[in-house]
Amino acid sequence: MIRLSTSTLIPFLTAVAATSLLMASPALAQSGGQMATMLDRADRNADGRVTWGEFTRARSDMFDELDRNDDGNVDRADRPSIIGDRFDQAYRALSSLDANGDRRVSRTELRDGPADAFDAADTNGDRVLTADELATLRPSR
DSSP states (O other): OOOOOHHHHHHHHHHHHHHHHHHHOHHHHTSTTHHHHHHHHHOTTOSSOEEHHHHHHHHHHHHHHHOTTOSSEESGGGOOSTTHHHHHHHHHHHGGGOTTOSSOEEHHHHHHSOOHHHHHHOTTOSSEEOHHHHHTTSOOO
């Protein structure tokens, strides 16, 4: 498993917190463009589209970074002491995906949990966000 250094973990956790919130709320997804940024990163083959598979892979990668003790769950035990406030923000955002209420988010809960912003942007329901659909997530200038 790849671990991020403290210098890269701080921005990563900030992005995770914002993205986690945005995955749960289409209204927030249009605020600030954070969801669009996350989806741009999820576009693994750089074809300008984000498939559901690419999206769930990005979620799984996020889980790998947050599960610092490798116990298969993201919970308070994964909180880094140096940047704990940012972890707390990400953890609170992810807690909406805790389907069984055990105060831990498993890989399955994160990967397979609701993705309201993705679903809202996927206007034709084909589980692929096209460039036009992705554009709806970017703030207008």
